[in-house]
Amino acid sequence: MNEEYDVIVLGTGLTECILSGIMSVNGKKVLHMDRNPYYGGESASITPLEDLYKRFKIPGAPPASMGRGRDWNVDLIPKFLMANGQLVKMLLFTEVTRYLDFKVTEGSFVYKGGKIYKVPSTEAEALASSLMGLFEKRRFRKFLVYVANFDENDPRTFEGIDPKKTSMREVYKKFDLGQDVIDFTGHALALYRTDDYLDQPCCETINRIKLYSESLARYGKSPYLYPLYGLGELPQGFARLSAIYGGTYMLNKPIEEIIMQNGKVIGVKSEGEIARCKQLICDPSYVKDRVEKVGQVIRVICILSHPIKNTNDANSCQIIIPQNQVNRKSDIYVCMISSAHNVAAQGKYIAIASTTVETKEPEKEIRPALELLEPIEQKFVSISDLLVPKDLGTESQIFISRTYDATTHFETTCDDIKDIYKRMMGSEFD
Numbered sequence: 001m002n003e004e005y006d007v008i009v010l011g012t013g014l015t016e017c018i019l020s021g022i023m024s025v026n027g028k029k030v031l032h033m034d035r036n037p038y039y040g041g042e043s044a045s046i047t048p049l050e051d052l053y054k055r056f057k058i059p060g061a062p063p064a065s066m067g068r069g070r071d072w073n074v075d076l077i078p079k080f081l082m083a084n085g086q087l088v089k090m091l092l093f094t095e096v097t098r099y100l101d102f103k104v105t106e107g108s109f110v111y112k113g114g115k116i117y118k119v120p121s122t123e124a125e126a127l128a129s130s131l132m133g134l135f136e137k138r139r140f141r142k143f144l145v146y147v148a149n150f151d152e153n154d155p156r157t158f159e160g161i162d163p164k165k166t167s168m169r170e171v172y173k174k175f176d177l178g179q180d181v182i183d184f185t186g187h188a189l190a191l192y193r194t195d196d197y198l199d200q201p202c203c204e205t206i207n208r209i210k211l212y213s214e215s216l217a218r219y220g221k222s223p224y225l226y227p228l229y230g231l232g233e234l235p236q237g238f239a240r241l242s243a244i245y246g247g248t249y250m251l252n253k254p255i256e257e258i259i260m261q262n263g264k265v266i267g268v269k270s271e272g273e274i275a276r277c278k279q280l281i282c283d284p285s286y287v288k289d290r291v292e293k294v295g296q297v298i299r300v301i302c303i304l305s306h307p308i309k310n311t312n313d314a315n316s317c318q319i320i321i322p323q324n325q326v327n328r329k330s331d332i333y334v335c336m337i338s339s340a341h342n343v344a345a346q347g348k349y350i351a352i353a354s355t356t357v358e359t360k361e362p363e364k365e366i367r368p369a370l371e372l373l374e375p376i377e378q379k380f381v382s383i384s385d386l387l388v389p390k391d392l393g394t395e396s397q398i399f400i401s402r403t404y405d406a407t408t409h410f411e412t413t414c415d416d417i418k419d420i421y422k423r424m425m426g427s428e429f430d
Helices: 014-025 049-055 086-094 123-128 134-149 168-174 179-189 203-219 233-244 367-373 411-425
Strands: 004-010 030-033 102-104 108-112 115-118 224-227 248-250 257-261 264-270 273-282 291-304 317-321 332-338 349-356 378-389 398-400
Touching: 004 014, 004 264, 014 030, 014 086, 014 233, 014 273, 014 411, 030 233, 086 233, 086 411, 108 179, 123 134, 134 179, 134 203, 168 179, 168 203, 179 203, 179 317, 233 248, 273 411, 291 367, 317 367, 332 367, 349 367, 398 411
Parallel strands: 004 030, 004 273, 030 248, 108 317, 273 398
Antiparallel strands: 102 224, 108 115, 257 264, 264 273, 291 349, 291 378, 317 332, 332 349
């Protein structure tokens, strides 16, 4: 370990593993350490089930009805991959796909007036959907056709809208879309967590809806993919990539000190030895004095013995509860997967509800989601701080990832990865 490295990475969360994989491919000499005995950090999949009970301090062993503990791989952070999104592109580009198998999620649902409805994913579904009335459907269809043809580099597709100036609110008005349709378009298709986007220029929203429909077009059932054996497979895939290109991995390594000289990182001390480096990447837990708290996320992992009601017995799905429907500022999400993904014992389902905390009673805030899941066999509640770096790391050369947010996909994580890459390398991640 007493060597000189280009980059040292602390923590094996997805962000850190993707960056260490990419740095290794770029010919950098990388040392990657984690204080935990397992991969994944905050974004690990926990197995066997006994370990999940211990982690959440639930007394006793899991009941026999839960099947074999080894059959479980429970994600701590629920997310799906957009089929046409940035993470899938990174997986294909780095060929990490050869270590993973994916399944398409069976459907996406949206909550309206206490019930859940399938998010229409094709024109035929949109016309048959009970989410909107007949005339509304025609207007919505017109809007979708506009979005599909829209190209920000071709003014002929704008139809009087200026993508850099016209707000999304005005675009909805132009197509005369009602509040319910606006809710599910903004939250279930463009996947915004709040309504702040309405007064921003419309270009990003239109591109987000395009990403949704292009992702959907790839596999048909829904735009989301999920890896067999859980999300913990993703960081491990990138770790293998790094190892192939000469990266060194060490788990179970306590980090004693990050060594600085004239305000710049020069090495890391672990078990009395010092590894030197030019740059350091780490998650917030390794540098508590360099990050600040910007909010909290509550996540509730629920084990069920039945599919979720009104989802056509789907073995996997996502449910979005738009904030307007439950008088909140941010959406509530549910991700559900099952034994079909090799993450639970036969006949069992794992549903994880999550949202951004807004009050002093987070468990009360998430109740609308839990009501959709009843009866729940066992639940595991966690409340995590959202931490962000206090500075860009340009001077110290310490580059800190952001905590995983409440969104149910990896687009924001990929933005963070590209941002850190650019700050470290001085060029765009391509």
